[in-house]
Amino acid sequence: MSEQTVYLNGVYLPLQDAKISVLDRGFLFGDGVYEVIPVYNGHIFRIQAHLQRLDRSLKSIRLQNPHSTAEWLAIFEPFLETSKDQYFYLQITRGVAPKRDHAFPESVTPTVFVMCSDIKPFEGKQAGIKALTLDDTRWEMCHIKAITLLANILLRQEALDQGSAEALLVNKQGIVTEGAASNVFAVIDGVLVTPLNDGSILPGITRDVILELARRNGIACREQVITLQTLKTASEIWVTSSTREIIPVISLDGEPVADAKPGPIFKEMDALLQKEKKLS
Template sequence: MDDPTVYLNGTFLPLSQAKVSVLDRGFLFGDGIYEVLFYHRGKPIAAADHIARLKHSLNEVGIAYPDVDLLAISNELIAKQQLSDAKVYWQITRGAEAVRYHVPKPDTKPTIFIMAEYEKPVDIDAGPAAVKAITLPDLRWHRCDIKSLLLLPNCMAKMQAKQAGCAEAILHRDGVVTEGTSTSLLIVKDGKLVTHPANHWILGGITRLNLIAIAKEHDIDVCEATFTVEDMMAADEVMLGGTTTLVAGVTHVDNTPINDGQVGPITRQLFQWYFA
C-alpha cells in the first residue's frame, strides 16, 4: 500500500498523516522502547514473549505499560492491509513535553505508535538463509537487555558489515561474543547448542528463547555460556536468530569459512522445527 494505515495515540490514520511533536523525548533523547513482531500466515509468532519483553523494558526505564491492547491493534492493522507475512513495529516513547529537559515530568503522557509492513512470505522448503558476517567490538551500553531506541552503535556496526559485503556484524566484548547488531548468536560444537547467557550484555532474543526450547524438545544439548571469538571460529555451525531474520546460517565470519562455507545440519533442522 502506498499510504498504509498506522496507529498513533489512539487513532488509526494514513501513515502520511501520522505526526509527532519535535519535542517528543523519543526524538530528542531516544527515550523510548520498541518491539517488532513477525506475522506468519496472518498469525503473530511468540506474541506473549514479545509482550513480556516489552513490559520488562518499559519497567526498567520507568515508562508505564500502555492501557491499550497492542496485539488487537496489530491484528487490525494486519487485517486492514490484508497482510499475511508481515512485521509489526511497536514504539512507545516517554512522550512530548513543553521544553527540552533531561529529567521528565512524572505526568508526561507516552507516545504510542504501531505500524505493519509487508514481508516476503517465508519459503520453508528453501531452508534457512546463508549469510556472511564480520566481527566488531561491542560498543553499546551496559543495559542491552532493554530494547531501547538508542541504536546508533548497532546502526554503525551494521553499516560496516554492509560495506564489507556482509549481512551482520557479530559483536564481542574483549573477545567474548555477545550477539549480532539485530540478531542473537548461537553456535554448535560437538552437537551442543551454545549461546551467551541472557543477562544485561545481550537482548533476550525471542527467537533465541524459542530455539533453545525447540532444541531441548528434540534432545539437543543446550548450554547458555560465554564463548570467545576463537571458540566461534572453531565451531561446527554458527547461526543467527531474530524476529525478522528468523534462523540464518553463517557460512563465513571475517572471510573465514564455517562448516566449509555451508549452512549446518542443526541450523537447517532448527529452521524446519521452528515452523512445524
C-alpha cells in the same frame, strides 16, 4: 488494512499523515522502547512473550505500559491479514515535554506508534551469509529494547561496508555477545550454544524459541560464555531475529565456517521452527 495505515496515539491514519511534536522525547533523546512481533497468516507469534519483554523494557526506563494485553490485541487486530506473513513494529516514547530537559517531565502522556509491514523473504537464508566480528561499543543495558540504536546501526553499516551481512559483537574480554541486530548461536563439539542471558544481550524471543525447540526435540544445547577463539572453531554459526528467523553464517572474518554451507543442525532447527509457526 493497507500497510500504509498506521496507529498513532489512539488513531488509525495514513502513514504520510502520522506526525509527532519535535519536543517528543523519543525524537530529542531516543527516550523510548520498541518491539518487533511477527505474524504468520493472521496469527501473532508468541504474543505473550513479546508483550512481556515490552513490559520489562518499559519498567527498565521507568515507564508504565500504556495498554493491557487485551488493548494491544485490539490495536493489532485491524492490521491482520490471513493470506500473508507480517510483522508489527511498535514504539513507545516518554512523550512530549514542555521543553528540552534531560530530567523526566511530569504528567506527560506516552507516544504510542504501531506500524505493520509484510515480512520479505531474506535472500541469505538458504545460501548463508558472511559475518564480521567487531568490538562491542554499545552501552551496558543491552537487555532493554531501546530505540537508541545508533551504535548498532554504525556496527551493522561497518559490516555491510566490508561485504558482510551482519556484525558479531565481541566485548573487551574477548567474549561474543550478539549481533548488531540479532542473537548468535553456534554448534561447538556437536552442542548448540548461545551466549548467556546476563544483561549483555537482548533476550530474543526467537532465541528462546530455538532453545525450547532444541530441548523438546533432543538437540543438545546450552547457554554459555563463548569466546571469539571458541566461536572460530564452530562447525555452524547462526544469527536469529524475529523477522529473519534463523540465518546460517557460512563465512566469518573472511574465513569459511566448516564447509561454507548451511549445516545439518540449522536445517533441522529451521524445519522445527517452521512447524512451530504453523501451530501458533
